[in-house]
Amino acid sequence: MDDQGLLLPPSSPGYGTNRKLLPIVLILLITACSGCTDVKRWLYEGFGRDEWQHPGEVILALHLKAGDAVADLGSGSGYFTFRLADAVGPAGKVYAVDIDPDMTEYVARRARELKYHNIEVITAKPDDPLLPKSGVDVIFSCITYHHLEDRTSYLFRLTQYLSPHGRLAIVDFNGEGWFTRLIGHWTPREVILQELQQAGYSLQQELTFLPNQVFLVFSH
Ligand SMILES: C[S@@+](CC[C@H](N)C(=O)[O-])C[C@H]1O[C@@H](n2cnc3c(N)ncnc32)[C@H](O)[C@@H]1O
Numbered sequence: 280m281d282d283q284g285l286l287l288p289p290s291s292p293g294y295g296t297n298r299k300l301l302p303i304v305l306i307l308l309i310t311a312c313s314g315c316t317d318v319k320r321w322l323y324e325g326f327g328r329d330e331w332q333h334p335g336e337v338i339l340a341l342h343l344k345a346g347d348a349v350a351d352l353g354s355g356s357g358y359f360t361f362r363l364a365d366a367v368g369p370a371g372k373v374y375a376v377d378i379d380p381d382m383t384e385y386v387a388r389r390a391r392e393l394k395y396h397n398i399e400v401i402t403a404k405p406d407d408p409l410l411p412k413s414g415v416d417v418i419f420s421c422i423t424y425h426h427l428e429d430r431t432s433y434l435f436r437l438t439q440y441l442s443p444h445g446r447l448a449i450v451d452f453n454g455e456g457w458f459t460r461l462i463g464h465w466t467p468r469e470v471i472l473q474e475l476q477q478a479g480y481s482l483q484q485e486l487t488f489l490p491n492q493v494f495l496v497f498s499h
Pocket of ligand 1: 323324352353354355356357358359376377378379382403404405406407408420421422423426427428
């Protein structure tokens with residue numbers, strides 16, 4: 280994967296000078312270890328992520344029902360995949376979609392080990408998530424939006440994978456933390472709103488409890 284996403288905590292008052300060296304260390308580490316599943320997994324899941332990602336509240340905010348079909352678009356190491364799978368239950372389905380085969384293989388292995396029979400991985404194409412045409416109830420995408428290329432066409436394409444009442448939920452850094460600004464892994468709220476509107480989506484809900492992140496839910 281040549282465009283790595285780093286799930287580091289957004290800017291917080293407790294950050295000291297030493298912390299400012301962290302990006303350099305990490306960039307060196309990634310460069311040295313590109314292709315290393317463990318490093319990617321650590322970057323996606325580490326750094327006290329639960330404290331700023333509030334995964335339980337995110338899942339609750341999605342109002343999933345038992346039996347729902349959900350896509351975790353840009354699932355990475357499955358930080359949300361397994362939580363989504365718990366929320367939809369054994370009758371539901373979670374498609375863990377990622378372009379990085381290291382990550383889809385890792386999630387598939389972990390799902391087998393933990394006996395999550397409701398998780399299916401999809402190694403996607405950069406311009407197509409390759410979801411089943413039957414459609415899903417929710418496409419959830421966390422800290423992946425900024426990776427998507429030619430987003431207007433991509434978002435159009437996504438609509439064919441949504442069921443008639445399907446929703447698209449996007450979480451991304453909003454650029455307010457120094458670190459995300461430094462590495463450029465973020466998307467301004469207004470850009471997301473504009474692009475989704477261009478692709479024919481309507482904003483259904485905006486959640487504001489995630490620090491330095493946007494959390495927007497759209498219907499089509
Ligand atoms: C920063 S990680 C986030 C992982 C996960 N969503 C999380 O919250 O831990 C971004 C992920 O998006 C994936 N990605 C990038 N472009 C993608 C695309 N066009 N389709 C699917 N996944 C993509 C990357 O391979 C990476 O695993």
